[in-house]
Amino acid sequence: xxxxxxxxxxxxxxxxxxxxxxxxxxxxxxxxxxxxxxxxxxxxxxxxxxxxxxxxxxxxxxxxxxxxxxxxxxxxxxxxxxxxxxxxxxxxxxxxxxxxxxxxxxxxxxxxxxxxxxxxxxxxxxxxxxxxxxxxxxxxxxxxxxxxxxxxxxxxxxxxxxxxxxxxxxxx
Numbered sequence: 001x002x003x004x005x006x007x008x009x010x011x012x013x014x015x016x017x018x019x020x021x022x023x024x025x026x027x028x029x030x031x032x033x034x035x036x037x038x039x040x041x042x043x044x045x046x047x048x049x050x051x052x053x054x055x056x057x058x059x060x061x062x063x064x065x066x067x068x069x070x071x072x073x074x075x076x077x078x079x080x081x082x083x084x085x086x087x088x089x090x091x092x093x094x095x096x097x098x099x100x101x102x103x104x105x106x107x108x109x110x111x112x113x114x115x116x117x118x119x120x121x122x123x124x125x126x127x128x129x130x131x132x133x134x135x136x137x138x139x140x141x142x143x144x145x146x147x148x149x150x151x152x153x154x155x156x157x158x159x160x161x162x163x164x165x166x167x168x169x170x171x172x
Contacts, residue, residue: 060130060171063123103131107141114160115145115153125164126171135161 026032062070073084095105106128113121125138142157 060126063120101131103128103133103137106131107133107137110138111141111145114142114156115149117149117152117156121160122163122167125160126167129164129168138164 020036022034022036024034026034070084073080095109096102097105100108106124109124110121110128113124125133128138128141138161139157142153142160145153146157
């Protein structure tokens with residue numbers, strides 16, 4: 001399969017351009033499938049695959065504050081872009097540990113952010129739900145946040161669940 005900058009998403013953001021994808025049975029290990037993928041064919045040396053792609057995978061879109069951070073870094077030039085890529089590299093390494101599945105990671109992040117009364121809890125709650133978390137698990141996380149934050153976390157819990165529902169409906 002080959003598709004070089006022909007889709008609207010690839011034209012809008014060449015850094016997420018998936019150009020070639022090959023799948024074949026492993027010649028050395030039976031029962032395994034080998035995938036080979038080429039991305040971002042017009043990249044200059046040192047360029048990285050789009051950091052925005054991981055946000056889209058988690059929550060279905062790039063959150064506005066993240067999008068603004070990417071845009072400001074791009075406008076500021078190579079040094080700022082390098083700092084942004086370093087930040088995103090660390091974020092990706094921490095958010096995708098081998099020892100935890102994404103549902104667990106996103107539930108933990110939702111609880112931490114909810115205990116800080118951060119509106120970012122909604123995004124991570126949505127990512128948790130997209131990774132298979134149930135409403136019961138999200139409620140348990142809200143209850144845990146209550147233990148360390150108090151009634152504010154408990155009182156804001158229903159609003160958090162409603163905002164996750166609303167965001168999920170918008171991103172379908």
